[in-house]
Amino acid sequence: MALAFDEYGRPFIIIKEQEQKSRLRGLDAQKANINAGKAVARILRTSLGPKGMDKMLQSPDGDVTITNDGATILEQMDVDNQIAKLMVELSRSQDYEIGDGTTGVVVMAGALLEQAEKLLERGIHPVRVAEGYEMASRIAVEHLEHIAQKFDFNVTNIEPLVQTCMTTLSSKIVNRCKQTLAEIAVKAVLAVADLERKDVNLDLIKVEGKVGGKLEDTELVYGIIVDKDMSHPQMPKRIEDAKIAILTCPFEPPKPKTKHKVDIDTVEKFQTLRQQELKYFDDMVQKCKDVGATLVICQWGFDDEANHLLMHRNLPAVRWVGGVELELIAIATGGRIVPRFQELTPEKLGRAGLVREKSFGTTKDRMLYIEQCANSRAVTIFIRGGNKMMIEETKRSLHDALCVARNLIRNNSIVYGGGSAEISCSIAVDAAAYRYPGVEQYAIRSFSEALDSIPMALAENSGLQPIETLSAVKLQQIKENTPFCGIDCNDVGTNNMQEQNVFETLIGKQQQILLATQVVKMILKIDDVISPSEY
Numbered sequence: 001m002a003l004a005f006d007e008y009g010r011p012f013i014i015i016k017e018q019e020q021k022s023r024l025r026g027l028d029a030q031k032a033n034i035n036a037g038k039a040v041a042r043i044l045r046t047s048l049g050p051k052g053m054d055k056m057l058q059s060p061d062g063d064v065t066i067t068n069d070g071a072t073i074l075e076q077m078d079v080d081n082q083i084a085k086l087m088v089e090l091s092r093s094q095d096y097e098i099g100d101g102t103t104g105v106v107v108m109a110g111a112l113l114e115q116a117e118k119l120l121e122r123g124i125h126p127v128r129v130a131e132g133y134e135m136a137s138r139i140a141v142e143h144l145e146h147i148a149q150k151f152d153f154n155v156t157n158i159e160p161l162v163q164t165c166m167t168t169l170s171s172k173i174v175n176r177c178k179q180t181l182a183e184i185a186v187k188a189v190l191a192v193a194d195l196e197r198k199d200v201n202l203d204l205i206k207v208e209g210k211v212g213g214k215l216e217d218t219e220l221v222y223g224i225i226v227d228k229d230m231s232h233p234q235m236p237k238r239i240e241d242a243k244i245a246i247l248t249c250p251f252e253p254p255k256p257k258t259k260h261k262v263d264i265d266t267v268e269k270f271q272t273l274r275q276q277e278l279k280y281f282d283d284m285v286q287k288c289k290d291v292g293a294t295l296v297i298c299q300w301g302f303d304d305e306a307n308h309l310l311m312h313r314n315l316p317a318v319r320w321v322g323g324v325e326l327e328l329i330a331i332a333t334g335g336r337i338v339p340r341f342q343e344l345t346p347e348k349l350g351r352a353g354l355v356r357e358k359s360f361g362t363t364k365d366r367m368l369y370i371e372q373c374a375n376s377r378a379v380t381i382f383i384r385g386g387n388k389m390m391i392e393e394t395k396r397s398l399h400d401a402l403c404v405a406r407n408l409i410r411n412n413s414i415v416y417g418g419g420s421a422e423i424s425c426s427i428a429v430d431a432a433a434y435r436y437p438g439v440e441q442y443a444i445r446s447f448s449e450a451l452d453s454i455p456m457a458l459a460e461n462s463g464l465q466p467i468e469t470l471s472a473v474k475l476q477q478i479k480e481n482t483p484f485c486g487i488d489c490n491d492v493g494t495n496n497m498q499e500q501n502v503f504e505t506l507i508g509k510q511q512q513i514l515l516a517t518q519v520v521k522m523i524l525k526i527d528d529v530i531s532p533s534e535y
C-alpha cells in the first residue's frame with residue numbers, strides 16, 4: 001500500500017495487490033467456477049420430474065412468473081456470475097434445439113461438475129478429466145441408440161404420440177389436464193406437419209390465450225381466432241361457406257371534404273342529400289352482394305345507420321379489425337385485401353367453411369372463429385385459464401409438448417424416461433471404464449456416477465429414499481437386463497416405464513448428455529479468471 005497525492009494535493013491510496021485480488025488462477029479458478037455452476041444446478045434440481053417443485057420469480061417491475069420450465073427459470077433469474085451465465089446458455093440451447101429437457105440438462109451438468117471437483121482434489125489434471133468425460137459421453141450416446149426403440153404412429157392412431165406428450169406435461173403445473181393438452185398438441189402438430197418430408201413448421205401454430213374459463217376449456221381451432229364481434233348484435237352468429245370481402249377502405253359514403261361547400265337551405269335539398277347518401281351506401285352493399293360476399297371484414301368503422309342498413313340487407317360485417325389480423329385472415333382464407341372499393345371482384349373473396357361468433361362468460365366478451373379455411377393449414381390453440389400467470393405457464397408447457405411431438409415426427413426413436421435411460425447408460429459407461437488403461441478411467445467412472453444423479457433427483461423430489469431406490473432399480477436392470485426400469489415417481493406400483501408409458505425422445509436425451517458434457521469441459525479448461533478491476 002502506498003500513499004500518493006494528486007495534482008490538487010488530495011491524498012489517495014494505491015493498493016499494490018489490487019490486480020491479483022480480482023484474479024483467480026489454477027485450481028482456485030477451477031474450484032470457484034465449479035461452485036458457481038453447481039449453485040445454479042442446485043436451484044433447478046428440485047424442479048425436476050413429475051413431482052418437481054415450481055419456482056416463483058419476481059421481475060424488477062413486480063411481475064410474477066410461476067413456472068416449472070428450466071429454461072424459463074434461468075432466463076428470468078438475474079445471474080451475475082459468468083460461469084452461471086454459461087449454465088443459462090446451456091439450458092437455452094437445449095430449449096432451442098429440442099424444446100424439452102431443459103431442467104435435466106442443467107442437473108446433469110451440475111452432477112458432472114461435482115464429480116470433477118472430486119477428481120481435481122485427487123490430483124487429476126483437468127484436461128484428463130475433460131478427455132475422460134468426452135469418451136464417456138460418446139459411450140453413453142452410443143448406448144442410448146442401442147436401447148432406443150422405434151415407435152410407430154400414424155395419423156389415425158395418435159395415441160402413442162399423445163402418451164409421449166403427456167410425459168412432458170406431467171411435470172408441469174398444468175398436469176391436471178395433461179390428457180386434453182397433449183391431445184391438442186398432437187393434433188395441432190399433425191395438422192401442420194409435412195409427414196413426407198418429416199418436417200413441422202411450428203410457426204403455423206398460433207397460441208392464443210384469454211383469461212377466464214377453465215383450463216379444460218382450452219381448445220384447438222382449425223383456423224384463426226379474432227378478438228372481435230359482429231358489428232350488430234342481430235346479425236347471424238354463424239355463417240357457413242362464408243365468402244369474405246376483406247376491405248381496407250372505408251365502408252361508408254364519402255364525407256364532404258372541408259374544401260367543399262354544400263348549401264342546404266330547403267327541406268327538399270336535405271331530403272335529396274339524405275337519399276343520395278343512403279343510395280350510395282346501398283350501392284356499396286349491393287356491390288358486395290353482387291360479387292357474392294356473405295361477410296365483410298373491414299379495417300375501418302361505419303356509423304350506426306350504415307350498421308342498421310347492413311343488418312337490414314342481411315350482410316354480416318365485422319369492423320375495426322387490426323391490420324395484422326386482416327393479413328392473417330387473408331392468408332388463411334386465400335382472399336385478397338381490397339384497398340379500393342371499386343376493385344372488389346369475386347376472385348378476391350376469401351373462403352372459409354365456417355365463421356362463428358362465440359361468447360365467453362357473463363361479460364360481453366365475444367370472439368370470432370374463422371374455421372375450415374381454404375388455403376392454409378394454420379391452426380390456433382386457444383388457452384383458457386383462471387389468471388394470466390396460468391395462461392403464460394400453459395403456453396410454455398404447450399411449447400414443450402409441441403416440440404416433443406415435432407421431434408418424434410422428425411425422428412421416431414424413443415428411450416424410456418423416469419431416469420431409466422440414465423441408469424442404463426450409467427451401467428454401460430461403468431462397464432466400459434475398464435477398457436481404458438489411463439487416468440481417464442477415473443473420469444469415465446465419475447461420469448457414470450454423475451448419470452445416476454438424474455434418477456436420484458427424481459426419487460428425492462418424489463419423497464423416496466434416493467440411494468436405496470436407485471440401487472434397487474440398478475440391481476434390477478443389471479439382473480434382468482431391463483433398460484426400461486426407472487423411478488416410480490407417481491407411486492403407480494411398477495417401475496417399468498414401458499407399462500407406465502413414460503417415454504422421451506432419443507435425440508432429446510442424446511442432446512442433453514452431449515450439451516452437458518460440452519459445457520463442463522469448457523468450464524474445466526478455464527484456469528485463469530480475469531475480471532475488469534473494480535473501482
Ligand code: ADP
Nearest residue numbers: 048049050101102103104170171417418419489
Ligand atoms: P425437463 O425440463 O428436463 O424436461 P421435467 O421437470 O420435465 O424436466 O422432468 C423430466 C424428467 O421427469 C424426465 O427425466 C422424465 O423421464 C421424468 N418423468 C416425467 N414423467 C414421469 C413419470 N410419470 N414417472 C417417472 N418419471 C417421469
Ligand code: MG
Nearest residue numbers: 100101168171
Ligand atoms: Mg419436461
